[in-house]
Amino acid sequence: MSCFSSADESAHYGFSVCMLLEQYRSQLRWEQEGVVELGTGDATAIGDVVGSLPGLRVRGFDISPSSVETARANIAERGIADRYTVELGDFFDRADSGGGPPVSTVISNPPYIPAPDRDILMPELWGGVRGNDLVLQLLKAGYDNVIAAVASYSDPEATVRTAEGLGYRVVNFLAMGLDFGPYSNEPKVRRQIQQLCAEGRGWVGDDGYMVAVALFTRSPDVPGDRADQLLRALQL
Ligand SMILES: C[S@@+](CC[C@H](N)C(=O)[O-])C[C@H]1O[C@@H](n2cnc3c(N)ncnc32)[C@H](O)[C@@H]1O
Numbered sequence: 306m307s308c309f310s311s312a313d314e315s316a317h318y319g320f321s322v323c324m325l326l327e328q329y330r331s332q333l334r335w336e337q338e339g340v341v342e343l344g345t346g347d348a349t350a351i352g353d354v355v356g357s358l359p360g361l362r363v364r365g366f367d368i369s370p371s372s373v374e375t376a377r378a379n380i381a382e383r384g385i386a387d388r389y390t391v392e393l394g395d396f397f398d399r400a401d402s403g404g405g406p407p408v409s410t411v412i413s414n415p416p417y418i419p420a421p422d423r424d425i426l427m428p429e430l431w432g433g434v435r436g437n438d439l440v441l442q443l444l445k446a447g448y449d450n451v452i453a454a455v456a457s458y459s460d461p462e463a464t465v466r467t468a469e470g471l472g473y474r475v476v477n478f479l480a481m482g483l484d485f486g487p488y489s490n491e492p493k494v495r496r497q498i499q500q501l502c503a504e505g506r507g508w509v510g511d512d513g514y515m516v517a518v519a520l521f522t523r524s525p526d527v528p529g530d531r532a533d534q535l536l537r538a539l540q541l
Pocket residue numbers: 309314315318343344345346347348350366367368369372394395396397413414415416417429430
């Protein structure tokens with residue numbers, strides 16, 4: 306499989322990002338600064354958000370050449386290429402390049418598939434042994450605001466506690482139940498998920514799991530902390 310495809314998950318990511326950007330419009334300063342994105346995929350989720358928020362500019366990155374090609378076609382089709390760009394490459398190597406003013410908000414539905422190694426259906430979706438390597442790396446990358454999807458089976462407690470240790474609070478989140486799809490249903494992935502759940506590092510139901518798109522911030526302009534509510538929402 307060459308390009309991430311999961312309609313429910315992408316829709317939840319897009320709606321949630323849109324709502325969080327709207328709700329915290331002034332504090333996140335995205336009309337002044339724009340936002341960056343780790344993992345654009347086919348760009349449909351955030352393409353619709355860019356279409357509905359006229360002041361939004363997104364600089365996206367993806368390591369998958371076929372995703373970037375598809376994303377560029379979808380962005381062109383929506384007529385938003387002036388406000389949504391996609392570059393091929395590793396977000397962590399490239400997002401600081403470009404020489405523009407600093408951006409304080411990053412958005413992502415990051416890879417979160419847990420497996421013992423990268424040899425899975427779509428290797429670009431590998432999130433390390435516990436599934437949360439990429440979100441942890443994102444939290445350590447220095448952005449004041451991180452809007453990211455957190456899956457119930459990818460050691461969410463370690464993610465939230467690491468975020469706290471880095472000075473982040475969970476301002477708000479939108480959680481949704483998702484069915485196991487082709488990536489999480491792969492036998493070696495399901496075995497890894499079972500093991501994480503047995504260790505108390507993950508939670509799933511018989512047929513599915515939870516994903517929350519959460520706003521982590523270390524900005525004093527955005528008050529509140531719903532970290533414990535987020536963890537409760539992910540424990541099935
Ligand atoms: C779960 S998909 C999300 C795609 C899209 N945002 C969506 O929700 O439909 C994660 C995407 O991240 C990309 N990716 C993985 N590691 C990356 C990295 N280090 N830098 C940039 N993109 C990466 C993958 O190729 C994949 O397209």
